[in-house]
Amino acid sequence: MAEALKHLIGPGTARDTADAVAGAFSRFDPAAFLDDILPVIDGLELMQRGQCIANALRRHLPDDFEAAAAILHACLPAPDRAGLSGWALLSFNQYVAGHGRDHLETALGLLKALTPHFTAEFGIRPFIADDQEKALAIIFGWVTDPNHHVRRLASEGTRPRLPWAMRLPRLVQDPSPILPILEALIDDEEDYVRRSVANSLNDIAKDHPDLVADFVERHKADASKDRLWLLKHASRTLLKKGHAKALANFGYEQLSDVNVTLALENDHVGFPGELGFEIRLLNIGREPRTVLVDYAIHHQKKDGSLSPKVFKGRSLMIEPGDSATIAKRHAFRPITTRVYHPGAHRLEIMLNGVVQTGADFDLAAPGDSDGAEQHAR
Template sequence: MAEPLKHLIGPNTARDTAEAVARASETFDRAAFLADILPVIDDLELMQRGQCIADALHRHLPDDFEQAASILHSCLPGPEQGGLSGWALLSFNQYIAAHGRRDLVTSLGLLKALTPHFTGEFGIRPFIAEEQDRALAIIAGWANDPNHHVRRLASEGTRPRLPWAMRLPRLVREPSPILPILEALIDDPEDYVRRSVANSLNDIAKDHPDLVADFVERHRAGASKDRLWLLKHASRTLIKKGHAKALANFGFEPLSDVTVTLALANDRVSFPGELGFEVRLRNNGIEVRTVLVDYAIHHQKKDGSLSPKVFKGKSLMIRPGESLAFAKRHTLRPITTRVYHPGVHRLEVMLNGVVQAGADFELTALQTPMTGSGATIETR
């Protein structure tokens, strides 16, 4: 069994931090620092452990932030000596975010320096939230940095909806200020950076679908293979939702000459279980058609209404007069993000984002309510 994530930070992390800071500052009280941390850290979760060390840093570093930042900078790995890296630097992020607000330039400079050794994407967000224009003016310059970790920080740290991090409401409402950063990185030589750009665009698409579809259309002309992958990955939410322009950007035009037949292998599923089905396609037209086949399961909610979840299928080329068929088994099992309810559910098949066929099936509960990993199937 894998160890809990909280063990990524622990007593040894505190000791390593104390040693590094003591080497950088003659006035640092190593023993008092550890006395604040070691009696309590084992009882805390991951982020709380980082915050515990950050709070101790605040108590034992100079009150002047620039002096404290200089000490922390000296704790980072250098060309001739080792230093702190990895999860040990989470507390640095938390310290900077909490206590560097009045020193934007110094704070962002320190986060830029530490990001090659961990990441600064969580630490920079409070600065963007409070001083968006000034912060983005600095961060935009990182798109040309020779270090790919710094370039990624420019895209990942400015994501409007970065998972596990504070949301940036102004950029959720109006993302145009970060589009120049994403454009500057769209052909970055590192996949690590390009993937971040795609994820940021996908974030934006959740609130501004047409803006992202237009962005993709503008940047498809003359695109390399890597850029095409980025643009398609950025469009994944829009494609799943059947956004017409997003589909058209990748050749998935509305279809009128392809017919669909859907057949269920079983119309009753005992939870947990599998729904088997077969999809048959036929091109009745005179041209080759590119077809994106997705499907949606409409899960029954507690109040009896249905809530759809789209699942990726496959992309196919169908010649004139050709028929194709493929089978699929969809597993219904306990997961942490959904409560299942017995009753009538629905399967729908979509071609190029448009529903073309559907069938109902019944999900039945076991005699004993099923639980696992925080998921349940409830009886009524």
């Protein structure tokens, strides 16, 4: 995957950049620019390739950032001309983040113009880190922009814990400065923007669970279907963790009158392989119950201890005296984000965020799927 990703930027990207800049800057020397890039770019990874082009731009554009920014802006698509778009603009992000820090308004204006053609969510973060108050004041002005990419940049670029991007420690500690941005976009007409708002709130919930639960409570009254989806998606980490107010916000009460039983298909799972299990719920009370069913796999770590990961299940309503059966299969297969260790593991079933029952099982060593089948027989 990494090998394929790095080819999103390559010699062709450098040549396209050279052509675009030459068309906007008469004193630009495209041959010298490419001589700085082409001999080395094939040996670099994706982000390094973008930075290589950004470094060459630094050497061949005017030292004055204001003048350089105007040239880069002229390389973007416009109604009367074609221009650079897509991954070719990663280097523009990197150039601006590296060399525009003393020119806040010009730099953010260029990133705003760039974002309809390629994301600028990584490029704006150094400016927020440098001067949070002034940067957020400018970014808040984007929430009414007619372009939905710009509106999304306002929410996505300010996420405290944006994946694969520099963290914003001040906003991790105190996210209140970005709440007005999220509130302004909570009913945006574009799902693309609303999903970003939900993800930002979910980021905040990891450090300030009560703040997000209160935010959801304030905004769920008379909410549209789209807003309710956003608020629930924003609460997903809190719901997995069984946060009482987050559960109550969506009608998931603490349950005492729903019995749950768990049956494993097999207590020894091969690798790769699947853990099959069945959950049976019985409402022994006198009222219908809304039940959120999740499960956690406690994976064995290298030191033999167990580390849980919660997986989303389903929500259902169970009438008094009724039962419901849920059959699940959980796959164990090689993935890049987890190292599996053979040995004792545990499955736990949660109703409305509270663990109700569980069962132990063994995971075989990689390649031992046959042994697991023999153990089952």
